[in-house]
Amino acid sequence: MNAVCGEGNLNAEIMLVAQAPGEKEDKEGRMFIGPSGKVLDELLKSAGISRQAVYMTNLIKCALPKYRKPKQDEIEACSCYLDEEIELIDPRILAPLGYCAARYIFQKYGLLSPSKSEFSSIHGKLFLADDKKILPLPHPAVLLHNADFEQDLKKSYRKLQVASKVCKWHPVCPMKRFYEEGRLDGKWIELYCKGDWESCVRYQMEERGEPHPDWMLPDGTLDEKLHGRKRR
Numbered sequence: 001m002n003a004v005c006g007e008g009n010l011n012a013e014i015m016l017v018a019q020a021p022g023e024k025e026d027k028e029g030r031m032f033i034g035p036s037g038k039v040l041d042e043l044l045k046s047a048g049i050s051r052q053a054v055y056m057t058n059l060i061k062c063a064l065p066k067y068r069k070p071k072q073d074e075i076e077a078c079s080c081y082l083d084e085e086i087e088l089i090d091p092r093i094l095a096p097l098g099y100c101a102a103r104y105i106f107q108k109y110g111l112l113s114p115s116k117s118e119f120s121s122i123h124g125k126l127f128l129a130d131d132k133k134i135l136p137l138p139h140p141a142v143l144l145h146n147a148d149f150e151q152d153l154k155k156s157y158r159k160l161q162v163a164s165k166v167c168k169w170h171p172v173c174p175m176k177r178f179y180e181e182g183r184l185d186g187k188w189i190e191l192y193c194k195g196d197w198e199s200c201v202r203y204q205m206e207e208r209g210e211p212h213p214d215w216m217l218p219d220g221t222l223d224e225k226l227h228g229r230k231r232r
């Protein structure tokens with residue numbers, strides 16, 4: 001049995017964290033070289049992200065018998081290596097792949113950990129924690145068991161590319177001005193303008209050419225405190 005080290009771009013903005021190595025990874029001591037790796041490559045390609053641009057690692061560094069879930073004592077024994085990798089690589093976006101990795105990352109950053117049944121509802125949703133953005137994604141192996149989920153996974157993985165860019169409307173958006181004037185919490189900028197701008201209601205209305213008030217927040221709620229300035 002091999003302990004499989006993380007690998008990839010040491011200056012990566014994106015770090016993928018899977019659960020544990022598979023059989024092939026265990027034999028060769030490399031990340032994502034088995035069937036799941038092929039699926040991951042396809043998902044990254046469809047998201048416009050190259051494998052060379054990311055750093056990838058596992059929560060548990062050794063293969064688990066019959067792909068079972070890691071036990072708590074195994075997580076406690078092994079997670080110090082992941083903690084150190086996160087500190088060294090210092091990615092802007094941490095993307096846990098699958099439930100176990102997501103639960104560990106959520107707990108590490110003091111976020112409310114989703115239950116297993118809720119996990120699919122947060123796939124591709126962005127969370128803020130310290131200076132990181134957490135983007136939980138389904139593990140690529142999901143597609144080895146059920147190809148029907150392909151479009152869902154592609155949609156979730158596309159968020160990696162979205163979160164890597166800034167919204168094209170940011171330079172002229174009232175939210176930027178409100179933030180610079182100290183009237184808007186920076187979490188809106190990080191979560192939407194420099195995060196998942198595709199999910200911003202303002203962005204969607206802008207794309208459809210629909211008028212919307214300056215004091216509409218990215219989630220579509222109207223903030224009367226921001227009222228009273230010129231409309232966009």
Ligand code: SF4
Nearest residue numbers: 167170173193200203
């Ligand atoms: S508030 Fe929405 S439209 Fe404006 S810059 Fe941010 S993401 Fe883009």
